[in-house]
Amino acid sequence: MQEGENRFSEVKLGDMGNCSHVTSAGPTSGTPCGAPTWVSPETILQLPWNTAADIWAFGLLFVHMHYGSHFNLCVPQGPKAEEDKENLPLHVLLRQLYWFGPFPNKTVEIADEEITNTLASLKRNNMPAQQGMFKVISELELSRKDNEFVRRIMKMDWRDRPSAKDLLEDEWWRDE
Template identity: 55%
Template sequence: MIEEIQGPDLPVTIALEYLDTTISEASAEKALNRKELKHVSRSVLEALRNLHDDGYVHADLKPDNVYVNMQVGDNRFSEVKLGDMGSKAEEDRENLPLHVLMRQLYWFGPFPDKTVEIADEEITKTLAALKRNNLPAQQGMFKTIPETELSKKDNEFVRRIMKMDWRDRPSAGDLLEDEWWEDE
């Protein structure tokens, strides 16, 4: 956000910075090289660390919500910013909305049994019903990506991030200190 403009009339007007495109659109045009991938990853993790430090989580992190400005060179992205904060939630992970849990199920695979430790009764019943009805999930999709598409080191880094239970995932700050960055 560049500036919040408040006048005597409602609603409040918010002026947002313009960025050229999203990572989703840029990667559809041309796959990211490793240097670009690390640049984008570092920028997103720094933004997440800042959100977490302020007590928020971004509940809709995806390539369509990562905005970039373009430049010429071996790294096409001069700026990387995290957007669409409409799904940002105060850090109350025990009470995430059902739509967030549904997205997690789809991308991360089935919920581990220990989820019942933090879920309320309604969510526990919903998760049990989803499990019984075999709602489609990717089932840990990163385990099956061949090394020709994603190096073993990159795959291991992504799999550390993509653990279903947030309590098992490293924080954004921890990921910024990960050995994965050493060969930059």
């Protein structure tokens, strides 16, 4: 809400019941946590995760709120994905790659051999020309400023995502 120079007067956070301290066993061991279509790439890959996973979810929530309550970019599309519930996380990861990929090459620095091989396979089999499609969304759908803000958040490698503090200082919050 507009109130003086601030675009928002109050922001509240909620916990859906599976909140973990960043240094507890779950995050440091890469234990998956959260609804599959909302979790970050590192959570799907069962890599250690941290507060950057929350930043990813915030970015998805931003898009969700912009487009409406029945819209989630990471919900797998097509009959094959719907039939293959067992591999839902993989289908979600493919959607993440479609909209926000690819993984940067440096991701192998934080992944074991199995994950590195998985990422290499995804890179070979997922057409690179169809990765990072969020950047080409029309300004009729989403303003350039909003699109750039979302893309600053939705980085496939958590080390490239801004912190909550960085986000709060982002130029996006200032009026034009």
